[in-house]
Amino acid sequence: MKLDQKNITATISYVKIFALLLCIYMLFGGCLSISLASKLQSPLLAVLGFFVFIIAPLIFNKPLRLKFLKQIKFTFDEDFVLLEIFNYGTGILEKQQQFKYTDIHSCVLSSTSKKTSTIKLFLQDSKKVQWTFVNEGKVKEDTSDVDNNVSLAVFKEMYTLNKQILLLPPFYASKGGIIALIILTGLFITAIIMNIIYYSKSQPLTLIMGASLYLQIIFRRKRDIELFKKLNEEL
Numbered sequence: 001m002k003l004d005q006k007n008i009t010a011t012i013s014y015v016k017i018f019a020l021l022l023c024i025y026m027l028f029g030g031c032l033s034i035s036l037a038s039k040l041q042s043p044l045l046a047v048l049g050f051f052v053f054i055i056a057p058l059i060f061n062k063p064l065r066l067k068f069l070k071q072i073k074f075t076f077d078e079d080f081v082l083l084e085i086f087n088y089g090t091g092i093l094e095k096q097q098q099f100k101y102t103d104i105h106s107c108v109l110s111s112t113s114k115k116t117s118t119i120k121l122f123l124q125d126s127k128k129v130q131w132t133f134v135n136e137g138k139v140k141e142d143t144s145d146v147d148n149n150v151s152l153a154v155f156k157e158m159y160t161l162n163k164q165i166l167l168l169p170p171f172y173a174s175k176g177g178i179i180a181l182i183i184l185t186g187l188f189i190t191a192i193i194m195n196i197i198y199y200s201k202s203q204p205l206t207l208i209m210g211a212s213l214y215l216q217i218i219f220r221r222k223r224d225i226e227l228f229k230k231l232n233e234e235l
Contacts, residue, residue: 029053
């Protein structure tokens with residue numbers, strides 16, 4: 001008996017490429033403008049460079065990110081999952097991939113925010129593939145829209161068809177994540193003690209930035225643990 005096919009359509013982002021290019025642009029442009037402003041002794045050039053290379057990318061971040069978005073469609077057959085990647089603007093098919101369920105060894109899900117999640121598949125040949133889903137909240141399954149996490153919906157479909165796929169905890173929910181968090185906690189406490197002993201005007205700002213990063217990691221770990229527990233309860 002042939003299993004009826006089921007489709008899930010979502011938006012993916014090549015966020016690592018975008019972030020790398022953005023960092024290079026801001027770092028190179030910022031250093032260049034400061035260097036030229038210092039050489040020509042022109043404060044106006046420094047202000048202009050700061051706006052063009054630092055402020056402008058932050059203002060136009062959203063429209064720039066659209067260039068790195070794609071539409072992806074998962075079609076679940078009884079033996080394999082077919083992936084079709086389309087141009088985000090034109091809807092033209094750009095790439096197709098097919099993975100047999102028996103070729104998928106394990107899977108890791110993670111969630112960076114309420115609207116962004118990532119699924120990483122580890123294949124039997126030691127290769128891995130990964131997709132980051134954005135603009136979540138509505139996952140299109142066939143003709144109906146369902147409030148869901150895209151990574152979660154995709155994994156459930158694959159697991160239903162092959163229960164041999166292992167679910168692994170994301171990094172921040174794993175033992176390695178706990179060790180990393182303990183180390184970061186120790187470093188942060190050390191930084192606070194050093195700030196008290198060797199106080200300087202610049203250090204409080206550094207501590208605030210460090211605390212912000214530390215809290216982001218804490219919240220990321222909380223989301224990953226909740227997602228991992230939810231999956232284990234439902235499987």
